[in-house]
Amino acid sequence: MKSFNPARFREQFPALADAGVYLDSAATALKPQAVIDASHRFYSLSAGSVHRSQFTEARQLTERYEAARGSVAALLNAPQSESIIWTRGTTEAINMVAQCWLRPRLQPGDNIIVSEAEHHANLVPWLMVAQQTGAKVVKLPLGPDRLPDLTALPGLLTARTRLLAIGQMSNVTGGCPDLAQAIGLAHAAGVKVMVDGAQGVVHCPPDVQQLDIDFYAFSGHKLYGPTGIGVLYGKPELLEAMTPWLGGGKMIVRVSFDGFETQPLPWRLEAGTPNVAGVIGLSAALAWLRDIDLNEAENYSRGLATLAEAELARRPGFRSFRCQDSSLLAFDFDGIHHSDLVTLLAESGIALRAGQHCAQPLLAALGVSGTLRASFAPYNTQQDVEALVNAIDRALEILGE
Ligand code: PMP
Helix, strand or coil, rough: EEEHHHHHHHHCCCCHCCCCEEECCCCCCCHHHHHHHHHHHHHHHCCCCCCCCCCCHHHHHHHHHHHHHHHHHHHHHHCCHHHHEECCCHHHHHHHHHHHHHHHCCCCCCEEECCCCCCCCCCHHHHHHHHHHHHHHEEEEEEEEEEHHHHHHHHHCCCCCCEEECCCCCCCCCCCCCHHHHHHHHHHHHCCEEEEEECCCCCCCCCCCCCCCCCCEEEEHCCCCCCCCCEEEHHHHHHHHCCCCCCCCCCEEEEEEEEEECCCCCCCHCCCCHHHHHHHHHHHHHHHCCCCCCCHHHHHHHHHHHHHHHHHCCCCCCCCCCCCCCCEEEEECCCCCHHHHHHHHHHHEEEEEEECCCHHHHHHHHHHCCCEEEECCCCCCCCHHHHHHHHHHHHHHHHHC
């Protein structure tokens, strides 16, 4: 692993060659040349699909496809690659746990505890399954530090609790709850835990064994990989107990008009022709990331967010919703609508996002209708911070007139 060099890191992102300032990496990360090349080579040179054909290219492709599963298992320190299920992304992975694992286990009156800090992807699937079964979704409230209040958790866990759903890192505040503590409390009450890793994985890939995580989901596109590919990690006994929600090719050993017998894990949960290009692209992203000191890169991005926050704090009306030390900076200015400000920033070539960030309950708990969010990645620079601050000054001037 090489020590982190911001200029060398940035050079690898062709999307940054033109002048714009990209501060929306929490929505999706830009792609390094290595991932673009791997995707291009795949479509240019690879023939065949996986797991079906006997000819050499298809067999080689199958080997690369399965090796990629091993790379994800290594990233998460999963005990075996069969615990890694390919999905379209975090959203699909969480829905899969809701429908294939939890739904058959829910009775009317059971409950699912969901933190108030969650992205809609880690709330709506639980509301849906609750609606389908007569169960309830119970809120684990936000504490004064803008993190899920884990001191409230023991009081919410009951004999009827079937799952705790919690995010590794908020996509708004950047807050990272103490997962070990949350999981410890849930497990002590016999409750399984779904961790949404969509936002957290790029900052700190978890050790799923050390943390004893039951289910973990992430999306390739936030980890410098392609869109349309993601991962569900599950403990083998939990994945084994899941009822496949998609039936079709590749997930069965035998089928007749009398019934079917499914493949072993992981294939029983992956019906149909998979997103091979996505897997190859994600695998290229993981190989590329192995050469990068993620801790140093993370400290660098956090430093940029700290700098931006300190600069902006000198402007009247500035409010930050950032959890300490995060590389995400959610903010607003008292009396100025976030969508007016973001429109003017876009005109200045600053790419960031404003609104509710798919986290309406969290925004309600913060007491705001929306915020701006500048998310800093290791390819950003101090010049980006200056450009943001200058553009905000110009916009505030216009809006103040
Ligand atoms: N959870 C969090 C915290 C997220 O930030 C996102 C993406 N914005 C998701 C879930 C959903 O990820 P995807 O849209 O890639 O499925």
